[in-house]
Amino acid sequence: MTGSPLGDDDLMVRLRAANPIQPSTVGAAGRSMRGEALFKSVLAGTAVAPRPWWRRRGLLLPAAGAVVLAAGGGGYVAAVQQPSQAITVSCFAGPSLSSYQAAAQLGSSSDPLAGCAALASSGALGAPSNSPLVACILPSGGIGVFPGDDVLCTRLDLPRALSPAPGSQAVGALALTLENTFGSRCVGLAVAERIVASDLALGGLTGWRVVVHPSTSTQPASCAVAGLVPDTKVVGLALAPRPLAGGQPVGG
């Protein structure tokens, strides 16, 4: 290809041609049933939550593996996540997203549980209550505080918000690192084990162990996936069908 550098008009033509959704097609088919369903779910407070990090590509545990690992390690689905930014705290009156009552902006160093407990005991959320509270990460990234116990977040399909504790930030960072690593690369179990060991050392996470789950996949080109169990300090590794087309396992 030869020619002069692109002018503004030519650049605009090319940019518009590369628009994946052309303006002329927007709304052409009318509002779908899905749109109406979304509207209702937003009002009900049950709009699709972001896929928790352990369910995103590269961190999907094969079902059989998850069962075995759960039995041995305390449950890979009981994962926790550090909120990226604690901005809005929503205090819920009941153990469901539809019971939303009040929200406030709190600094990241504030304790959302204490704030909502004060609100609940004052009666601002209904009848005064001193029920135990649990903090989960909402789809918006904010923190939701509900009356309930530790398993409530899992039941609501939300990650549990950790109260600031030594090492918890490092665990959150490890989860992100592993997601990025195994989400973008297809590696075998042996290589994955070395990567995790290295990431644990780099994150200063001592006392953690790596549990490799034997392969249950019958597909020839499977890639390692990882799951975290912070409570028992275990990183589980298993094989799953490769997440990206074209990736070939490296080593392992």
Next chain:
Amino acid sequence: MSTRAPRDDIARFRAAFDGHYDAVLAYVMRRAADPDDAEEVLSTTFAIAWRRIDRLPPEPFTLTWLYRVAWRTLANQERGNARRQMLARRLALRARSSESDSTDQEALVHEGLARLSPKEREVLRLDAWEELSHAEAAAVLGCSPNAFAIRLHRARQSLRSELGRLGATGPDAPTPSRAKRSKPRSSSAKEER
């Protein structure tokens, strides 16, 4: 702490949702890595709009506010997906190399965009894809229209450089067929809207 007055809020939210669902859906689909991500960002955007209904601006400012929320949500999502997207993009570019010339040209533009900073990328997309005026695009990005115009100028220069590196020059280079359907408006014409 604040409590809600649901009835009026529902009516306001219904109006915003009905009026802008299609545009926000298109905005998100143009930028998300895959349909799952798009759905996630779309629902999060409207969930935030509902939760902050007291801050939802009136028309005609609602759409740019929703774009802004969607943009921030996408930015959070992209941070975690950056490496995966880079690999997926390269694979897609390689796979497209054997396809038609116009697709190849579009892939080059996408690759060029991907090499820009997120803000430069967004400036160009708001201008060319959402076809917003400078004032509207500035509202999405939280800057002044003048600042947007400067950013747009710089972003165009950056994209031009990247496309040059990728071997795309003009006007001798083949023009994508779809581009012939829509004639670009000049920036000054946009400002008049």
